[in-house]
Amino acid sequence: MSLxxxxxxxxxxxxxxxxxxxxxxxxxxxxxxxxxxxxxxxTGRPVYLLRQLGYLRAMGLAESTDRRTGRMGRCEQxxxxxxxxxxxxxxxxxxxxxxxxxxxxxxxxxxxxxxLAVVNTGIAFAEWAGRLGDECGPLDWEPELAHRVRxxxxxxxxxxxxxxxxxxxxxxxTRDGRRQxxxxxxxxxxxxxxxxxxxxxxxxYARYASYTPQLSGRRQQASTxxxxxxxxxxxxxxxxxxxxxxxxxxxxxxxxxxxxASANPRIAQGSQLRAGITTAELLDxxxxxxxxxxxxxxxxxxxxxxxAPHAEPGVSK
Numbered sequence: 001m002s003l004x005x006x007x008x009x010x011x012x013x014x015x016x017x018x019x020x021x022x023x024x025x026x027x028x029x030x031x032x033x034x035x036x037x038x039x040x041x042x043t044g045r046p047v048y049l050l051r052q053l054g055y056l057r058a059m060g061l062a063e064s065t066d067r068r069t070g071r072m073g074r075c076e077q078x079x080x081x082x083x084x085x086x087x088x089x090x091x092x093x094x095x096x097x098x099x100x101x102x103x104x105x106x107x108x109x110x111x112x113x114x115x116l117a118v119v120n121t122g123i124a125f126a127e128w129a130g131r132l133g134d135e136c137g138p139l140d141w142e143p144e145l146a147h148r149v150r151x152x153x154x155x156x157x158x159x160x161x162x163x164x165x166x167x168x169x170x171x172x173x174t175r176d177g178r179r180q181x182x183x184x185x186x187x188x189x190x191x192x193x194x195x196x197x198x199x200x201x202x203x204x205y206a207r208y209a210s211y212t213p214q215l216s217g218r219r220q221q222a223s224t225x226x227x228x229x230x231x232x233x234x235x236x237x238x239x240x241x242x243x244x245x246x247x248x249x250x251x252x253x254x255x256x257x258x259x260x261a262s263a264n265p266r267i268a269q270g271s272q273l274r275a276g277i278t279t280a281e282l283l284d285x286x287x288x289x290x291x292x293x294x295x296x297x298x299x300x301x302x303x304x305x306x307x308a309p310h311a312e313p314g315v316s317k
Contacts, residue, residue, distance in 0.1 A: 012059065017052045023138045024062055024081040025089040027122075028102050029115045031067070032077045037123050038138045053079060061085035065107045067116075078116070080107050095139060117188045118143055118165050120280065121241050125170055128287040134172050141168035141186070148227060149207045151214040162201075162208045167236065170288075182307060183236040190244035195253055198240070199260030202267055202275065202296065205238055209272040237306060238275035239293070241283060250279055254294055261296045268297060276306040 013021075019039070024030065032053070036046040043049075056062035063082055066075045080102045081089070090097045122141040129136035147162040164185040172180050185205065189198055211227050228235055240257070242250045254277045261267045261275070276293035286292050291304040 013055070014052060016048070017055055020052060020056060021061060021081065021085055022089050022092070022095045024056075024079055025086060025098075026095050026139055026142060027115075027119050028100070028143065029078050029080050029107055029112060030119050031116060032079065034116070034119050034123060035079070038126060041127075056085070061088065063104065063107075065104065067112055078107060078112060096142060096145075100144075114165075114188065114190065115143075117190055117243060117280070118186070121186055121188055121283065122166065122168060124280070124283045125168060125288060128289075129170065132173075132287070132289075134170065136168070136170045140170065141166045147208055147231075148213070149204055149211050159204070162204045164238075172289075181233065183232055183234070184307075185236045185238045187238065187240045189240060189242050189253070191242065191249060191253065192244060195256040195260065199257060199264070202238075202257070202261055202273075203264050205275070206264070206266045206271040206273045209235055235272045235274075238273060238296075239288075239307070240275065240277045240296075241280050242277065243280035247279075255300075258294070258296055258300065274306060276303075278302075 040049050062079055062085055064077045064079045067078050069076050125136045143166045144163050145167050149162050150160050165188045166186040168184045168186055170182045172182055213227050275296040278293045282292040288307050289304055291302050293306045294302050
């Protein structure tokens, strides 16, 4: 879409409507209540938000589907961007362009719950950033970014790539006034899959930490620089967020995951991977910098050290 066409399409949008589009694009599917928490938490009811979403739908830029919640079967609206809306966002170059397009069928599928859980985790970080005077906004976490973990034809299988549920960036202001960037890989586990599967993905994270790509050319040779260094100033910490079951069940899943990690030599021996486990409830209630994170390796006592901002290279004031 040309610049002129983009400007013509967005001419009738308010500044708030223009803010909504990249959020819908990046997060794929997001509930009205989640948008309210992110964008209009100061209002009691999302009246203005719903009006702006209605304008986007009338212009063919956004659409919604229903999600039934609770025993009473109440409906909640979930919003997603249309192909036309995608064209406008991509022309603006405001967010990373993605080839994925959510369809009405996908929006109404079982994809809903996991996608919304990822958004909830990002919102928890954003809300705590507001309370603490830090920075983490609606576009500071990106879902499902692919990271190559082995050489060869990527069509040979999914094991060529690591795909975190999200990559989140958070700028922390320390007590002495320094500003430091924290980058996290997020894995959201709603207790719907076997712990062994999540354990295998932990191994893939450890593989990515040491993966050095093969240089192409007439004389191929192995690189001496890990692939992650092209994307991150330091290797991101991994935070696994559990939900969807009782506290007892989630504690058992934590113990099982720790056992799987300690039995995997790739994870346990010399890996740069720093990983921890918490629950969505603890993250919401206490925030990411409280002692709520159980390390995947070592002492099982919950700690606040994993996300300590002083442990990672910072950004200047």
